[in-house]
Amino acid sequence: MKKLLYITDQDEYKDHSFIAPLFEIYLHKYISVDIVYFTEFKSDSERKSEHKFTVPTRxxxxxxxxxxxxxVSIDTYDYILVRNDIDIMKHVLQEKDKYQYKTIFRQTVPKRRIKIRCCIADGEVTILDTMADKYKTFCETKIINMCDVFLPTSQNMHEKFFPKVTTKTIICPPGIDPNMLRPNIxxxxEEKRFFYAGTLDKVREFETVLDAFSKLSCDTWKLTISTRDPQYALEMVRQYKNLENNIEIHNAKNRDELLDLIAKADIGVALLPDYPVYNTAIPVKIFDYYSSAIPCIMTYSGHNNKVFTDSHDAWFCKFEQNDIKEKLEYILSLSKDSIADVGIKGQKRLLDIRNYEKIAADLAMKLEAL
Structure with a gap:
């Protein structure tokens, strides 16, 4: 069996919900996968288990x-995969001739572009920032083109953020874990229970969603928000006096706690502004919702509508107050059984086309062909 070293960009204590099922479980059936995490809190490298290592960031x-x-004998690996960190990728490329491994760069999220979008929201972006971003993208593209494989989350991400990458590309999307499905409780x-999981900030413009909820003529609904910054969410909700009794705010401490909260909901909310940093891949929260067969209201985009069908296995709308309001009213008019049926169809759709078991098998086959 061939061996792959996966160098992550994540701290050992963070949620590894994407890395764990795909690389630790499913890909491991075809390729022996060792994973490196980093730590700010330890002075020495450590073998955590047979296939997991932690290394101090220094x-x-x-x-x-x-x-x-x-x-950890580097000369035993057939592939070295680096997640998001272009500096580590550059280091791995420099050692390639010495060890004769294949090199893979994994792009999961456009972190720098998200940061720039945050600065735009705060009015802090200058022409120099834009020029610096273009130069960094040029340099990153040059490094990625030296790799054997580029592994972006979606084709749209490739086209929007790295259009001049010409090396072999294998799309590796997020998915649903068939062995981690939870019952919809x-x-x-009588009320319809909505759930939003994730970050709230100026860029995500969640006020637009709250504006839509505030315009609803009925109040037979609840909205639960789970976010890492509950104080920010509380201050936002306080601006809507007519919503305070309909909204609960949580800060799920771990993934299991989050999934327990989701399982008690009726409808997941994944409405995000129409920016490339959000619409070039399906948000991970959508997979979390459908793991419990919770149907989702999501932003209409060229990426989402390739996977889901409106009013069949999900609900689409534009990221505009009136459009969101109209779709919410439509959902509220449905019976609970009709809503649950949309969730069941959506879960089946993801198990058919975005199943980690299938994604891993496809990835292993394509790596074997290098």
């Missing part, structure tokens, strides 16, 4: 040497 510039010193109340 060793990033000499990562392969540090792994070799800790009995049907509540006895």
């Amino acid at each position: 060793y990033k510039d000499v990562l392969l040497d540090e792994l070799n010193r800790n009995d 049907q509540h006895e109340g």
Whole structure:
């Protein structure tokens, strides 16, 4: 069996919900996968298990040497995959001829573009920032084109953020874990229960969603928000006096707690502004919702509508107050059984086309062909 070293950009204690099922479980059936996480809190590298290692961040510039010193033999790997960190990718490329492995760069989210979008929202972007971004993209593209494989989350992400990458590309989207499905816990109340999971900030413009909820003529609904910054959410909701009794705010401490909250909802909310940083891939929260067969109201985009069908296995609308309001009113007019049926269809759709088991098999086949 061939061996792959996956160098993440994540701290050992963070949620590894994407890395764990795809790379630790499903891809491991075809390729022996070892995973490197980083730590700010330890002074020495450590083998956490047979296939997991943690390395202090200060060793990033000499990562392969540090792994070799800790009995992780780099010359045994057929592939080295780097997640998001272009500096580590550059280091891995420099050592490629010495060890003869194939190199893979994994792009999951356009972090710098998201940061720029945040600065735009705060009115802090200058022409120099824009020029710097273009130069960095040029340099990153040059490095990625030296790799054997580029592994973006979607074709749209490739086209929007790295259009001049010409090396072999394998699309590796997020998916649903067929062994981590949870039952949809049907509540006895008559109200429809909506759920929003994720970050709230100026860029996501969640006020537009709250504006739509505030215009509804009925109040037979509840909205639960789970976010890492509950104070920000509370201050936002306080601007809508007519909504305070309909909204609950949580800060789920871990993924299991979040999924437990989602399982008690009726409809997931994944409405985001029509910016490339959000509409070039399906948000992970959507997979979390459908893991419990919770149907989702989401932004109409060229990416989402390739996977879902409006009013069949999801609901689409534009990210505009009136359009959101009209779609919410339509959902509120449906019976609970009709809503649950949309969720069941959506879950089946994702299990058919965005199933980690299938994604791993496809990825392994394409890597074997390199």
